[in-house]
Structures are given as structure tokens and as C-alpha cells.
Amino acid sequence: xxxxxxxxxxLVSVLSFGTKExxxxxxxxxxxxxxxxxxxxxxxxxxxxxxxTIYNFGANWCPPCKVEKPLLNKFYNANKDKVNVVxxxxxxxxxxxxxxxxxxxxxxxxxxDKGQTLSxxxxxxxxxxxxxxxxxxxxxxxxxxxxxWSQLKIEDLEELLVGERG
Numbered sequence: 001x002x003x004x005x006x007x008x009x010x011l012v013s014v015l016s017f018g019t020k021e022x023x024x025x026x027x028x029x030x031x032x033x034x035x036x037x038x039x040x041x042x043x044x045x046x047x048x049x050x051x052x053t054i055y056n057f058g059a060n061w062c063p064p065c066k067v068e069k070p071l072l073n074k075f076y077n078a079n080k081d082k083v084n085v086v087x088x089x090x091x092x093x094x095x096x097x098x099x100x101x102x103x104x105x106x107x108x109x110x111x112x113d114k115g116q117t118l119s120x121x122x123x124x125x126x127x128x129x130x131x132x133x134x135x136x137x138x139x140x141x142x143x144x145x146x147x148x149w150s151q152l153k154i155e156d157l158e159e160l161l162v163g164e165r166g
Contacts, residue, residue, distance in 0.1 A: 022122050022123030022124070022142075023122050023123075023131065023139055023142065024139065024142055025139050025140060025141055025142060026138065026139065027138070027139045028137055028138060028139075029045070029055070029131060029133045029137045029138070029139050030121075031044050031045055031046045031137075032044065032045045032118055032121075034111045035111055035112045035113075035114040036094070036111065036112060037094030037095070037097045037098050037112045038094055039094060039112065039114045042111070045086070048084045048086060048133075049135060049136065049137055050135050051082065051083055051084050051135055052082065052083045052084070052132065052133065052134060052135060052140075052157050052158075052161070053083070053084040053085075053086060053132075053133045053135075054072070054076075054083060054084065054085045054086070054130060054131070054132055054133075054157075055086050055088060055130065055131040055133065056068070056069075056072060056085065056086070056087050056088070056128055056129075056130045057087075057088045057089075057090055057113075057118075057119060057122075057124050057127055057128060057129045057130070057131075058087060058088075058089055058090070058127050058128045059089060059090050059091050059127045060089065060091050060096040060097060060099060060100035061091075061096075062127045062128065064127075064128060064145065064146035065100075065127060065128050065146070066100075066103075066104055067146060068128055068146040068147060068149065069087070069104050069106055070104060070106070071147075071148060071149035071150050072085060072106070072108075072147075072149045073085075073105075073106040073107055073108065074149065074150065075149040075150075075152060076106075076107060076108045077107055078154075079154040080107075080108075082154050082158075083154060083157065084108075085108035085109075086108065086109055086110075086111065087106065087108060087109070087110035087111065088110075088111050088112075088113050088118055088119075089110060089111070089112055089113060090113045090116055090118075090119040090124060090127060091112070091113070092116075094112045097110065097112050125144075126144040126145060128145065128146050128147075129142065129143065129144050129145075130142070130143045130147065131143075132157060132160060134160075134161060140157075140160040140161065141160055
């Protein structure tokens with residue numbers, strides 16, 4: 001019996017080796033429902049197609065998110081004619097999200113991951129996690145952990161587009 005269990009465990013590990021872990025560069029970013037902090041549906045992510053879009057998943061309890069959001073806000077304000085920035089907060093309740101943005105105000109939209117369905121669907125295991133999406137909804141990059149947005153320029157994102165075209 002122990003030998004059978006060992007063989008099954010080895011088989012599972014071999015089959016799972018090299019499998020994708022959530023959405024990755026080159027994948028189509030799915031259209032998702034967006035919810036405000038009262039858990040009310042307020043539209044879909046389809047409204048952000050047409051520009052490079054940065055989807056930044058975070059949480060109120062996440063210290064790196066508190067550092068990253070103001071830097072991302074400055075990046076957004078310097079480049080909002082060329083880029084959308086959308087925050088998706090994976091907290092358990094909308095009240096926590098509201099408090100986070102009272103303490104850390106931003107000029108880009110933020111939404112609540114109602115029931116944490118998006119974070120489960122996209123296998124978000126680390127916050128912040130950021131997806132950079134092209135104007136057609138193709139993922140250019142997925143970044144686990146915070147970025148220093150003060151060091152990035154819009155040209156850095158546009159270079160991802162050049163790399164995408166070959």
C-alpha cells in the first residue's frame with residue numbers, strides 16, 4: 001500500500017511539474033466583473049481595453065501595498081493619457097478597502113474582490129501582484145511583489161509592447 005501511495009505521489013508531482021500557475025504573459029486577460037466596496041457590481045474590465053492597463057492586486061493588511069500604491073499613483077498621474085491603472089483589493093470586506101484608500105488616497109479606480117473570486121481565479125498567492133495588459137487584453141507581464149514605480153517610465157511599458165510584436 002505504501003508503494004502505491006508513493007507511486008501516486010510521484011505521478012502527481014511529475015504531472016504538475018511545469019504546469020502554469022495562474023495567468024501568465026501571452027495569455028488573454030479575462031473580462032471580469034468589478035465590484036465597489038459595497039459589493040455592488042459596477043461594470044466590467046472591458047471598459048479598460050484600448051490602452052495599456054495595469055491591474056494591481058493588493059490588500060489593506062499588506063505593508064508593501066502601502067508603499068507601492070502612492071508610487072503607482074504618481075506613475076498613473078504622469079501617464080494617464082497612455083495607461084489605465086486599476087486596483088483590485090483582495091480583502092475580506094469592503095470597509096477595510098475603504099479605510100485603506102482613506103489612509104492611502106489614489107486617483108485611479110479601486111475595486112473590491114468580492115468573495116475573493118478573482119484572486120482564486122487568477123491564483124493570486126502574493127500581494128501585491130501586478131498584471132500589465134496590452135490594449136487588446138493580452139498579458140504582457142505578471143509581477144509578484146511590489147515595484148518601485150518611481151523608477152519606471154511609460155517607455156518601459158511600451159518596450160513590452162515592442163517585445164510582444166517580435
